[in-house]
Amino acid sequence: MKHRFSLALPTGYRVQDVLAFHSRDAESVAEQVSPEAIRKGMLLGGVPVVLSVALPKGRARSVACEADAELPRARKVPPALAALIEAAARNILGLHIDPAPFVAFAREDALLGPLVVRQPGLRIVQSATVFEALTWAIIGQQINLSFAIALRRTFILQAGRQHKDGLWCYPEAADVAKLTVEDLTTRKFSRAKAETLIRCAQLVAAGELDIEERADNPIPAICKNLLAVKGIGPWTVNYALLRGYGYADCSLHGDVAIRAALQRLLGEESKPDMARTEQILQRWQPHRTMAAAHLWASLADRPNESA
Template identity: 55%
Template sequence: MFDFTLPLPRGYIVADILNFHARDKDALSEIVSDTPITKQIKKAVLLGDVPTVIDIALDTSLEQACCVALSDAPINIAMQSQAKHIAASMLGLHIDPAAFLAFVETDPVFGPLTARQQGLRIAQSASIFEALTWAIMGQQINVAFAVSLRRSFIRLAGQPHSSGLICYPSPADAARIDIEALTSRQFSRAKAETLLRLADLLASGQIDLQESPANSLDTICAALLAVKGIGPWTVNYALLRGYGYADCSLHGDVAVRAAIANLWGHETRPSIAAAETLLARYRPHRTMAAAHLWASLNKSSNY
């Protein structure tokens, strides 16, 4: 067991964070409690290869998060560092929204929008692989169906924790899935092939998702875009939910384009190219721009 605390910024808003992690009402891999007394997330993850539950409890003042890593094996220093990073990701602490708020303070659209949506933050997935695979599963289907696919994926390949929660699969775990096991559970063959292709490339070391001086984000993105079935939207989503990158352009996202139409008074959604041009005005803060556009449709918790 490893205890640690994370300070929360002043004015921290937790609702969207909790909603994001509560997408699966079956609570297969995570449990979210949201009551006047208790605001808590329990998430089963792999620290190294060890099943662990990250238990995040927020005090009523929302001044800090009290976290515990409950592992099925001793926790070493590297695992402690990983646990802290995961908890901060899940709480949306890697992107400070203040820079975007200052950037759009006088913007005729985002100025009033951010004033209405104060405190909005971007929850991240517990791992880059989870963000990528969620994006692949969610391509061109509704959120409820995507959640059901995610649930099947976890059941097929996730390692159980002693608490009963199931850890989100690692690339190596996912690579061992038979494609028929996925297609028999409502995965399209194309989606299943993309998922397994990515898992195999990661498990074999042909693609490395860890950013380093020798492996830049540009290099990682290029490698991902070369994978059949993975396009710019999936990569940008992974940058947003996996890496906490501050300047992701989600111009290909249907909900983002619908929000642009609503807020700019267009009769129809703009084309992908037109949305890209509009969002370019908000560099280098396009991630927060996308988050506020999602939230304007009350969709922020679904993506």
């Protein structure tokens, strides 16, 4: 069952940022990336979906999207599922945060200004769903990027489902909740990481942990509830806010790559510690998410340090 739609693109949209983020796993089982398109597999509302986005060429102002949802008995994609699909497309294209306010804010900043000038139009590309962002944040805790990517691939194969066209779909909470700790620890996950992933999924699947942002469940409440889950700390919450919600003011002071980028900018022999990093990042409130994007981009020649 196909659902077709298009999304408007802003002036100066940087296709290369989207390509770089979604092609970080050369052996990806859930994404296929080419210069012309991105195909992303995901479970949405229990339905295996492959989203195809035809990437723009030149100065195109819109992008065509098509989702193939496995709904054999339906005549058309239900509105609720269509809304989830379109939200996922906006996320993976990085359309949630408008970078212009941050550029105006930081252009003259003595420390970050030169980076902003060199990276006009830089955006935060998100995961397709909040749950994907949260699990990706847990997987990436305290390990380098290349190992995290390999674990993510294993995680998808263990908990996801395969679409009829062969692409694997990133799992939802109900799928992960069915795993045992041994399903992951026998595949290079630490016990603590496996337990946190499954614990979080079980809470979400049971409705005990609400991760959907709404008027009655704002970001501060979500943060508080996430921090109450064993194995989830401030870095994980802030990274999930950035990749899952497109929250504009995430403080990634615990991120090794952010600290490495600041070390380079400051010209110092060692990375600033977390307390000093947090203090430095405060100068860019309420735009710390975009500040993180520019700091990560400054480490492009050190891919294993960039999140």
